[in-house]
Amino acid sequence: MNGELSKGQEVSNLIKYTNKTAMLTAxxxxxxxxxxxxxxxxxxxxxxxxxxxxITLRERM
Known part of the structure; x- marks a missing residue:
């Protein structure tokens, strides 16, 4: 249960970051x-x- 709460908080933090921040160039x-x-x-x-x-984001190199 505790792990799910922390993941929920991390999702919230990620959404807040992506909503307020401009695209990174570096x-x-x-x-x-x-x-x-x-x-x-x-x-x-x-x-x-x-x-x-x-979430795991897979990237090809």
């Missing part, structure tokens, strides 16, 4: 660490960013 390490929990390497061509809210 990497911002503070923002990255605020929203990303870890990075998973699936293969040499694909990685995943696991967000603190529980």
């Amino acid at each position: 990497f911002d390490d503070e923002t990255f660490t605020q929203h990303v929990d870890r990075i998973i390497v699936f293969s040499r061509e694909e990685i995943g960013f696991v967000l603190k809210c529980g």
Whole structure:
């Protein structure tokens, strides 16, 4: 139950951030660490960013 509450709070934080912030033009390490929990390497061509809210964004390289 506690984990679900924290994920809900992280979703809320992410929505607030995306609603108020303009598009980034450069990497911002503070923002990255605020929203990303870890990075998973699936293969040499694909990685995943696991967000603190529980969503995994897969990216091809």
